Amino acid sequence: MPSLPSPEEIEAARTPAGGWKRDQLAAWGVPWPPPKGWKDELTQRWQAACQGGAPPSLPRLVPADFAQEALDFG
Secondary structure (H helix, E strand, O other), rough: OOOOHHHHHHHOOOOOOOOOOHHHHOOOOOOOOOOOOOEEEEHHHHHHOOOOOOOOOOOOOOOOOOOOOOOOOO
């Protein structure tokens, strides 16, 4: 189960170049490349969990027919 970071943890994990590392995003359950809106989705899930409710289920952020064209050796 991916961990659910707070908005502060998301910002603190930025690299000096201003992005996020692939392994960090994977730990949060975010696919690579990160889809548009991934930070907002994590923030909404975190807020829902903090309000005592169960966080909503993870959406399918990648289309079912998605095929990565580059090999991932990382």
